Amino acid sequence: MVYLALLLCFVASIIITPLVKKFAIKIGATDKPNYRKVHQKVMPRLGGLAIYISFLIGWVFLRPTDDLSTIPLLVGGLIIIITGFFDDLFELSAKLKFLAQIVAAGIVVIGGVQVDYINLPFGGELHFGILAIPLTIIWVVGITNAINLIDGLDGLAAGVSSIALITISGMAILKGDIYVTSVALILLGSTLGFLFYNFHPAKIFMGDTGALFLGYMIAVLSLMGFKNVTMISLIVPVIILGVPISDTFFAIIRRIKHKKPLSAPDKSHLHHCLLEVGFSHRQTVLLIYAMAACCGLSAFIFSMATSWGAILIGLVLLLAVEVIVEKVGLIGKEYQPLLRFINAKNDQMKDR
Template sequence: MLYLTLFICFIASILLTPLVKKLAFKIGATDKPNQRKVHQKIMPRLGGLAIFISFLIGYFILQPESPYGYGLPILIGSFIIIITGVLDDMMELSAKVKLGGQLAAAFIVVIYGGIQVEFINLPFGGQLEFGYFSIPLTILWIVGITNAINLIDGLDGLAAGVSSIGLITISGMAIMMGDAFVASMGFIMLGSTLGFLVYNFHPAKIFMGDTGALFLGYMIAVLSLLGFKNVTLISFIVPVIILGVPISDTFFAIIRRIVKKQPLSAPDKSHLHHCLLRLGYSHRQTVLIIYGMSAIFGLAAVIFSQVETMWGSFLVLAILLFAIEIIVEKIGLVDKTYRPLLNMVRGFRVSR
């Protein structure tokens, strides 16, 4: 039944997206080209509405049950996120209003739904209790991941594809852990997102807009929490690895703006996809490269979760961090002059 529902969501999304496209033009939810945008013509956004409606269809068909009653709070939060996204796609809300919508959705699942990271088991014994910080930390995770997905939504099919890869990993690991609720929710989201991707891959016929990017980010943030909360410190790193591409891009965007003394909310054209385009890769090649990176992160997360020794986990993590730093320096994600590791390697070669 699970795989049949995934297929139904996929077909529903394919059928709904053209209707949402027409609606986007009617209500003025369009994206006009400017110096920051890659596209050259007016494009309909609001595509996330097709993903959301397809998700609802799958949810009410499958009716996944959570032993802790998480389903309703997640749905209420998703409605808040969708309303925020639709309004932004229509009239471009201020950053504060958008953040308010994200915080409201996060509060629903954290306060009403009880989805909180309350403690972490430490590798050498004992627990790290978060106490009063459990609520703000959980909210910070949800809002942070929601915005991370939104930030990478800069090329045709990029956010939808990266999110799909993340959902495959989260759902697959949920099956391995015997978590039927997270696996069901993840597959429903996956089918809905892949159906939309049919129209969103380059050259895109419609954008997901903030409606889609915020919804995908919110759902991925919540599902990753449900799958990996209240576990060991090592295991808690798994969702961070799964979402390595959007998290890394967001992290280095913050570093870049601090280095250049710019406001953290200042837009720029130095995100991962912008850097790859400047290196000469085509639109389609850039998207496929980032898909590949996301798949590697997903595979690394699975390997990381299966390593039985703590030192083995640290080794996998060290290799991953080293690879991220090399890529960041190679493509100039922070700045063209930021190359500490590469300069150190070059200096070592010269000294020899």
């Protein structure tokens, strides 16, 4: 039944996305090129609306239930969708979007989605007490914005989100968590259907409507799947979302260093850096997909290891990420002329 719902959402998203594209163009919800953006022509956004509608279709079909979390999750998601919709149409201020995210996060916290305590790996419990509420809100708002920040190339946010959802649903299946599995899979089907139109060269962008909604849902689902567990297991969602989290972390450091507002845009994100050293648009997206898939696989291994084994895996993972980033940069710089030559030839072949 769950897999049938996934297929239904996938088909619904494929059918609905072109309709949303026409609607976005009609109401003027378009993304215009500028110095910071990669695309060279006006593009319809609001694609996240197709993801959301397809998700609701799957929800009505499957009707996943959780006594505490269902209504808060849907209400919070609706707030995020409305915020993203108006931002795609009118470009809301960062403060207003941030406030809406806090409200949406607060609703699921009131609904019972929060990390109250964790079991320490070598015995005992650590109770967060009143800090559980702000910590949960920070997590939800942080991941929501992390997905939004990587939405800079065709298919990037949708693909990375899909990999995260595959990992979350897979681990939920192993834990026997039917609710998280169901919600993650219908969201996955909706996102993959949209990705059919969003992968390079994209025909429509998801906009903040999609990026904020995916970030919000992934943040909440990851908490629901790993709350009140061991300290080691609590690190699992961090590993699953390693790519957007690390990109957001370094973006914050850059902006603090240069004394800029945290909401200030720049062209120093991971995908910008990979493009700069010579990788093509498609190569950059696929490379980041591979990084996200490695994080997902690492999360599986990490969750099944002993405490000491998990710590060792975590250290190895951090070292591997550092080496990969450095090697990619060196390879890109060393073979930059060759990469640009190959990409130019590919463009010529496409033109013919």
